[in-house]
Amino acid sequence: VPKVSKICCIGAGYVGGPTCAVIALKCPHIQVTIVDLNQARIDAWNSSDFNLPIYEPGLEDVVRATRGRNLFFSTDVDGAIRAADLIFVSVNTPTKKTGIGAGYAADLNYVEKATRRIAQIATSSKIVVEKSTVPCRTAESMRVILEANSKPDARFDILSNPEFLAEGTAISDLVSPDRVLIGSLQTHEGKEACKALSEIYANWVPQERILTVGLWSSELSKLAANAMLAQRISSINALSAICEATGANIDEVAHAIGKDTRIGPKFLKASVGFGGSCFQKDILNLVYLSESLHLPEVAAYWRQVVEMNEYQKRRFTRHVVDTLFKTITGKRIAVLGFAFKADTGDTRESAAITIIKHFMEEKALVTIYDPQVEHEQIWMDLQEVSPTFTLQQIKRQVQIAPCALDACAEAEAVVIATEWKEFITLDWEAIYEQMSKPAFIFDGRLLVDSAKLAKIGFKVSSIGRGAEVTA
Ligand code: NAD
Ligand code: UDX
Numbered sequence: 001v002p003k004v005s006k007i008c009c010i011g012a013g014y015v016g017g018p019t020c021a022v023i024a025l026k027c028p029h030i031q032v033t034i035v036d037l038n039q040a041r042i043d044a045w046n047s048s049d050f051n052l053p054i055y056e057p058g059l060e061d062v063v064r065a066t067r068g069r070n071l072f073f074s075t076d077v078d079g080a081i082r083a084a085d086l087i088f089v090s091v092n093t094p095t096k097k098t099g100i101g102a103g104y105a106a107d108l109n110y111v112e113k114a115t116r117r118i119a120q121i122a123t124s125s126k127i128v129v130e131k132s133t134v135p136c137r138t139a140e141s142m143r144v145i146l147e148a149n150s151k152p153d154a155r156f157d158i159l160s161n162p163e164f165l166a167e168g169t170a171i172s173d174l175v176s177p178d179r180v181l182i183g184s185l186q187t188h189e190g191k192e193a194c195k196a197l198s199e200i201y202a203n204w205v206p207q208e209r210i211l212t213v214g215l216w217s218s219e220l221s222k223l224a225a226n227a228m229l230a231q232r233i234s235s236i237n238a239l240s241a242i243c244e245a246t247g248a249n250i251d252e253v254a255h256a257i258g259k260d261t262r263i264g265p266k267f268l269k270a271s272v273g274f275g276g277s278c279f280q281k282d283i284l285n286l287v288y289l290s291e292s293l294h295l296p297e298v299a300a301y302w303r304q305v306v307e308m309n310e311y312q313k314r315r316f317t318r319h320v321v322d323t324l325f326k327t328i329t330g331k332r333i334a335v336l337g338f339a340f341k342a343d344t345g346d347t348r349e350s351a352a353i354t355i356i357k358h359f360m361e362e363k364a365l366v367t368i369y370d371p372q373v374e375h376e377q378i379w380m381d382l383q384e385v386s387p388t389f390t391l392q393q394i395k396r397q398v399q400i401a402p403c404a405l406d407a408c409a410e411a412e413a414v415v416i417a418t419e420w421k422e423f424i425t426l427d428w429e430a431i432y433e434q435m436s437k438p439a440f441i442f443d444g445r446l447l448v449d450s451a452k453l454a455k456i457g458f459k460v461s462s463i464g465r466g467a468e469v470t471a
Helices: 016-026 037-043 058-066 077-083 107-123 138-149 170-175 188-201 215-246 250-256 277-292 295-325 353-363 375-385 391-397 404-408 428-434 450-456
Strands: 006-010 033-034 069-072 086-089 127-128 154-159 182-183 209-213 332-336 366-370 399-400 414-418 440-442 459-462
Touching: 006 016, 006 188, 006 277, 016 033, 016 058, 016 086, 016 170, 016 366, 037 069, 037 295, 058 170, 058 459, 069 077, 069 353, 086 188, 107 127, 107 138, 127 188, 138 154, 138 215, 138 391, 154 170, 154 188, 154 215, 154 375, 154 459, 182 188, 182 215, 188 353, 209 215, 215 277, 215 295, 295 440, 295 459, 332 353, 332 391, 353 366, 353 375, 366 440, 375 391, 375 399, 391 399, 391 459, 404 428, 428 440, 440 450, 450 459
Parallel strands: 006 033, 006 086, 033 069, 086 127, 127 154, 182 209, 332 366, 332 414, 366 399, 414 440, 440 459
Antiparallel strands: 154 182
């Protein structure tokens, strides 16, 4: 089995950073270098005050314990490739915006560039691990590129090792994963490489949780896991529409069906729609893969999961407009939460972005508060989603508040878009005092105690609950 004493990770993002920091923590005998082309990102990872480029509970402690010991962040991609025995490719694989498969297919340009760099630089044999989420059989393309460009003494073994961490819980997911999945070619060398990576994880992950499978199963399992998770949310959100129309309560329905051990209680929270960098991208990727394989019915099946999610966001906005007497023009609406979920500063595909876009189109005045998201990021996201608005025009309609109380001052309605815990314990009485009356709350996350708020005087509307909640 090849001995691994030096690891390089290409890509210092949400996955590469936390994943390899935890490897460094759990494997003090291995030197881990995380590299990126983005100087600002690397500088932030190296910052003396630990102002890290991503917010993730527990991450700072891990980086404090390892940085400079056996964990290093650098822009010297070539140096780290040269020195490494094993290389994680953890670069971004966004949905293509133009060209063939635009709007569906994964953009594999970053994976290919990183792969070509490895081939060009490596002077000794390496295990190359595909960590990024990629379409089924990408490892084959990587192998062909590496073999066609390798130096005489360098041979490459390719593994697929998809990452299942969720943002906001990345560190605990990495420290005690449900499973680690490693795919390899079923050749002697492939199996040996697989063993080498398993041994790294075995430093802290119980053996029975380290699953070894074929390369293509491993790649497809990642897309499949995200598709099935997102499908659960779209299913519960589809049911939330029925609840609102009938007076049934989606939390009660979710609880009742979740008691069936075959269904299970997790991931059944109705919401304003799923966001995040993975679900939509990976499903569209699966849709594209299905279409490429001439399986249009399969493609249509998965596409519907994304369509239901878009519908949920539209439905929510429409409900806000309808409830506010069919017009929100010139009305102040406070949006609490901008991140795609709690405990992260990440806003990629956040439902809040789409909802605020709709509010802007209705000419509402929006005030946003989020405890983690950088203001610059909010402006960038709103500009990207509304290209017909200039930043100046956006700023005429949208403000960012320093706290929830300020965001809600004089608002006609409060919209809860992210399930930040701090929103539960806000001084709702004080908020009520400062709001226009009738004061509406639209809880897009089933977060707050609607009966309590109704008692204060709010008109409360929660996703998946019939109108009887309003006092
Ligand atoms: P990210 O955009 O945060 O990070 C990727 C980094 O790679 C960027 O900093 C970029 O500068 C760098 N990069 C790109 N090309 C490079 C190159 N040639 N050399 C050096 N650096 C390069 O992305 P992420 O969220 O960490 O996701 C990475 C991959 O992991 C994606 O395929 C994603 O689908 C997958 N994934 C993400 C999550 C998640 O929760 N974010 C979870 C599981 C899997
Ligand atoms: C997801 C997968 O969970 C993870 O395994 C994979 O590696 C990356 O993609 P992430 O996107 O970080 O992780 O967060 P996740 O907790 O899955 O939430 C995704 C979205 O679904 C969020 O917007 C969240 O608010 C929403 N969600 C989640 C619901 O609306 N209801 C739920 O019951 C669960």
